[in-house]
Amino acid sequence: xxxxxxxxxxxxxxxxxxxxxxxxxxxxxxxxxxxxxxxxxxxxxxxxxxxxxxxxxxxxxxxxxxxxxxxxxxxxxxxxxxxxxxxxxxxxxxxxxxxxxxxxxxxxxxxxxxxxxxxxxxxxxxxxxxxxxxxxxxxxxxxxxxxxxxxxxxxxxxxxxxxxxxxxxxxxxxxxxxxxxxxxxxxxxxxxxxxxxxxxxxxxxxxxxxxxxxxxxxxxxxxxxxxxxxxxxxxxxxxxxxxxxxxxxxxxxxxxxxxxxxxxxxxxxxxxxxxxxxxxxxxxxxxxxxxxxxxxxxxxxxxxxxxxxxxxxxxxxxxxxxxxxxxxxxxxxxxxxxxxxxxxxxxxxxxxxxxxxxxxxxxx
Amino acid sequence: xxxxxxxxxxxxxxxxxxxxxxxxxxxxxxxxxxxxxxxxxxxxxxxxxxxxxxxxxxxxxxxxxxxxxxxxxxxxxxxxxxxxxxxxxxxxxxxxxxxxxxxxxxxxxxxxxxxxxxxxxxxxxxxxxxxxxxxxxxxxxxxxxxxxxxxxxxxxxxxxxxxxxxxxxxxxxxxxxxxxxxxxxxxxxxxxxxxxxxxxxxxxxxxxxxxxxxxxxxxxxxxxxxxxxxxxxxxxxxxxxxxxxxxxxxxxxxxxxxxxxxxxxxxxxxxxxxxxxxxxxxxxxxxxxxxxxxxxxxxxxxxxxxxxxxxxxxxxxxxxxxxxxxxxxxxxxxx
Numbered sequence: 001x002x003x004x005x006x007x008x009x010x011x012x013x014x015x016x017x018x019x020x021x022x023x024x025x026x027x028x029x030x031x032x033x034x035x036x037x038x039x040x041x042x043x044x045x046x047x048x049x050x051x052x053x054x055x056x057x058x059x060x061x062x063x064x065x066x067x068x069x070x071x072x073x074x075x076x077x078x079x080x081x082x083x084x085x086x087x088x089x090x091x092x093x094x095x096x097x098x099x100x101x102x103x104x105x106x107x108x109x110x111x112x113x114x115x116x117x118x119x120x121x122x123x124x125x126x127x128x129x130x131x132x133x134x135x136x137x138x139x140x141x142x143x144x145x146x147x148x149x150x151x152x153x154x155x156x157x158x159x160x161x162x163x164x165x166x167x168x169x170x171x172x173x174x175x176x177x178x179x180x181x182x183x184x185x186x187x188x189x190x191x192x193x194x195x196x197x198x199x200x201x202x203x204x205x206x207x208x209x210x211x212x213x214x215x216x217x218x219x220x221x222x223x224x225x226x227x228x229x230x231x232x233x234x235x236x237x238x239x240x241x242x243x244x245x246x247x248x249x250x251x252x253x254x255x256x257x258x259x260x261x262x263x264x265x266x267x268x269x270x271x272x273x274x275x276x277x278x279x280x281x282x283x284x285x286x287x288x289x290x291x292x293x294x295x296x297x298x299x300x301x302x303x304x305x306x307x308x309x310x311x312x313x314x315x316x317x318x319x320x321x322x323x324x325x326x327x328x329x330x331x332x333x334x335x336x337x338x339x340x341x342x343x344x345x346x347x348x349x350x351x352x353x354x355x356x357x358x359x360x361x362x363x364x
Numbered sequence: 365x366x367x368x369x370x371x372x373x374x375x376x377x378x379x380x381x382x383x384x385x386x387x388x389x390x391x392x393x394x395x396x397x398x399x400x401x402x403x404x405x406x407x408x409x410x411x412x413x414x415x416x417x418x419x420x421x422x423x424x425x426x427x428x429x430x431x432x433x434x435x436x437x438x439x440x441x442x443x444x445x446x447x448x449x450x451x452x453x454x455x456x457x458x459x460x461x462x463x464x465x466x467x468x469x470x471x472x473x474x475x476x477x478x479x480x481x482x483x484x485x486x487x488x489x490x491x492x493x494x495x496x497x498x499x500x501x502x503x504x505x506x507x508x509x510x511x512x513x514x515x516x517x518x519x520x521x522x523x524x525x526x527x528x529x530x531x532x533x534x535x536x537x538x539x540x541x542x543x544x545x546x547x548x549x550x551x552x553x554x555x556x557x558x559x560x561x562x563x564x565x566x567x568x569x570x571x572x573x574x575x576x577x578x579x580x581x582x583x584x585x586x587x588x589x590x591x592x593x594x595x596x597x598x599x600x601x602x603x604x605x606x607x608x609x610x611x612x613x614x615x616x617x618x619x620x621x622x623x624x625x626x627x628x629x630x631x632x633x634x635x636x637x638x639x640x641x642x643x644x645x646x647x648x649x650x651x652x653x654x655x656x657x658x659x660x661x662x663x664x665x666x667x668x669x670x671x672x673x674x675x676x677x678x679x680x681x682x683x684x685x686x687x688x689x690x691x692x693x694x695x696x697x698x699x
Binding site: 126129135136140142147151247260263269270305308311312315320 | 498501503507641674678685688
């Protein structure tokens with residue numbers, strides 16, 4: 001029981017469960033999923049679909065935060081991606097042809113990749129603080145997106161492109177399949193290879209990891225590039241959902257939602273240890289919270305208030321001071337029988353455990 | 365401005381290869397000053413009626429609230445923190461002002477309450493950040509969402525302000541020749557003066573710089589780190605509340621969606637004004653120059669007419685980049 005309580009996913013999952021229970025009480029059929037026309041329907045499926053863009057952005061954000069960085073530009077990249085893709089489709093003579101759609105997707109993704117490369121260059125090569133380096137693109141990016149769409153909201157009709165936003169693959173929303181697929185691949189690569197450990201090493205101490213042979217600069221550059229690419233993909237999902245490129249409002253505040261998802265998931269903004277499974281739960285909490293507010297009949301405009309309360313509760317519960325207090329109480333209880341102090345598993349002499357196999361860390 | 369006076373201080377050492385004997389700390393501010401002067405010269409030669417008192421007065425009138433926000437943000441950034449909530453706290457303050465005035469409360473009660481709302485949120489930030497060791501970024505992000513949510517809870521729609529006393533305060537204009545001065549500009553200038561005095565001539569100000577220079581060292585020196593750090597967020601929150609009041613005077617209304625993204629304008633102004641985001645180096649007057657640069661970009665784009673407003677964002681981004689690179693070069697030389 002104590003292990004469950006101490007698990008880093010305990011509070012985020014508890015928040016998710018509370019939200020789901022509240023929804024089920026307000027609307028008893030909330031968790032029901034039915035099959036209609038060969039597709040799954042129901043609120044949970046809908047939550048999965050609305051989580052998809054946020055999950056992609058938060059995935060990139062987690063990797064960036066693991067290296068002690070932050071990427072504020074993702075919202076602007078989302079806007080640029082949608083603007084490029086939809087402008088290309090709108091300007092082509094045949095918006096329904098798969099070639100047009102694939103070219104549009106490729107154009108958008110390549111441009112977003114380059115924007116990520118630019119952020120990575122500023123941070124890893126020029127050594128500019130991540131928050132400022134990405135603030136530049138955050139400010140300028142929306143201007144660029146408006147430049148692409150000429151300041152108008154570009155709307156198009158393209159059946160193949162629309163599938164990304166509201167279509168179904170294998171009975172599941174295409175957006176969710178795509179986002180969860182990318183998530184699974186990244187989680188696999190990061191956790192089944194040494195990459196995750198190297199990222200954490202870079203985040204904990206860039207200088208020390210460089211001296212011990214980790215290519216911190218390349219890694220940092222890579223995570224910003226990945227973040228740009230994932231944000232671009234999220235931008236495609238968002239623009240395909242609305243079929244409109246709105247340079248002002250597409251992906252507005254998604255960077256903050258993504259940071260919240262990462263923080264709710266238990267990854268500290270100070271870099272180092274990160275939890276992809278935590279980010280997944282965090283993104284689900286945010287999407288479910290948004291849904292809950294509507295189900296409970298509260299104006300969706302008040303959503304930020306509830307988000308703030310969840311974040312304050314989760315961060316306070318995870319704060320070092322609170323942990324100290326909890327462990328101190330536990331130590332008082334635990335030490336009298338003469339057992340070893342509950343200071344956590346120290347490195348035993350001669351052990352070859354690598355730093356990522358911390359018992360509190362769960363493989364995503 | 366304040367940049368020329370210290371030029372004669374004999375503090376420049378041999379690492380600096382500039383012919384002038386100028387303290388390196390002033391270089392970014394000097395850069396901002398040069399940019400501002402350049403913009404004024406370019407604008408003055410390109411457009412008629414650009415360098416008129418009316419345009420310059422409007423620059424201050426339109427940006428009074430942002431100046432107040434930037435002064436508060438300077439305190440927080442000097443301690444090495446950040447305050448992402450100022451835009452939504454400003455909105456909250458406008459909404460509180462408008463809602464309370466609509467409810468019929470007298471101005472003398474409403475104004476302190478609106479400012480106090482900012483103070484309370486700032487205090488909450490300070491406590492979360494210092495006592496619970498939540499990162500400033502996360503704590504103020506939560507505060508940002510909280511304030512925005514409260515706005516919508518109080519009033520989802522825009523509320524007009526019709527209170528005669530408030531209107532009178534808002535329309536107070538003093539004319540010196542061609543120059544105009546409104547009460548909001550006066551308040552903003554007082555705030556700048558206060559910020560300047562507090563940062564450079566009080567123990568609290570010195571402690572702010574010390575914390576930004578190194579919190580551990582400040583602690584070891586026996587400085588009141590906890591109190592100062594919390595107070596820096598209280599200052600920022602209070603000034604955000606005051607900024608909201610100025611914005612309510614400017615727009616004669618309270619609206620939940622005002623100030624979206626304004627925290628970034630404030631941060632950009634502080635950075636362009638030469639304050640390092642790592643803390644410890646920077647000047648209030650630099651931040652004011654930063655606000656004027658941002659405002660002047662907007663003015664020039666209005667004068668240009670054919671340039672669309674999105675160029676503002678791109679130009680601000682490019683300027684940010686230039687200043688950040690400048691600071692980077694300067695800090696590389698230092699180490």
